[in-house]
Amino acid sequence: MVDKQRAENAVRELIAAMGEDVEREGLKDTPERVARMLAELTAGYHDSAAEHLSKTFEESGSALVLERDISFSSTCEHHLMPFFGKVHIAYVPSGKVVGLSKLARVVEVFARRLQLQERMNAEIADAIFRHLAPRGVIVAVEAEHTCMTARGVKKPGSSTVTYAVRGEISEQAIGLVMSLVGGKR
Ligand SMILES: [Zn+2]
Structure with missing residues (x-):
């Protein structure tokens, strides 16, 4: 605390x-x-992704589950300034799925810390891959960094995009998620 x-x-x-x-x-x-x-x-340091991902239910199909436009705000550890934007998550379940609100909770767990976008992106993907054990998952993050835009280093509204893939995920699914990036806020 x-x-x-x-x-x-x-x-x-x-x-x-x-x-x-x-x-x-x-x-x-x-x-x-x-x-x-x-x-x-920084409340995320005291919250657990494993816990949010523990309440799963059985799902025999292997359809792609997509949760798009999860808003977040985090704090850049280099400047202690906010970076904010959206996270898109898609996974192919392997027998179990999780309530969609839980994915948003997982984003919060890692956003509410001193962060780097790349690390937050990787941590969300790793947590889902480890605790939900899907066949594959892709997590894309698009964010505006106020440490850049407030100083005029970058124009307001310009965003940085990262993505992380874990396990097996089709090119088609990756294409689908990446097509969501840059959509209207
Ligand atoms: Zn920064």
Whole structure:
């Protein structure tokens, strides 16, 4: 859990380092607000993907299951700024499937940490592959990184796309998921 007092002190120090008056009206409660927010943004460290993926039900078919447009917001570990966007998940079950809301919970588990997009993408794919044991899974992530767009390094709205494949998944399924990338937000 976040050491709130320590986080508050650090934020107070950060504000002072920017030459601002920590005691002025608009800023005096900011350290406490930021500490509370950081606890929420990193709640994923105390949540378990294995648990969300443990409530499965039997499914004898092997149709592709696709959950698209799962919104997320995470925190870039290089700049402590948000990156946000969508995750698309497709898997071919091997006897068991999971409630669709559980996939969104798994995304939250890994998004609510200090992250890199590539690692979050890999962790989601690994968790599904390990705990749900499908024949194959593909996870695509498209995100806008505010550490880039807020500074003007990249234009707002420009996104970074990554994807990870585990197990056996057809080219057709990969094509299907990748065709969703760049859809309207
Ligand atoms: Zn960054």
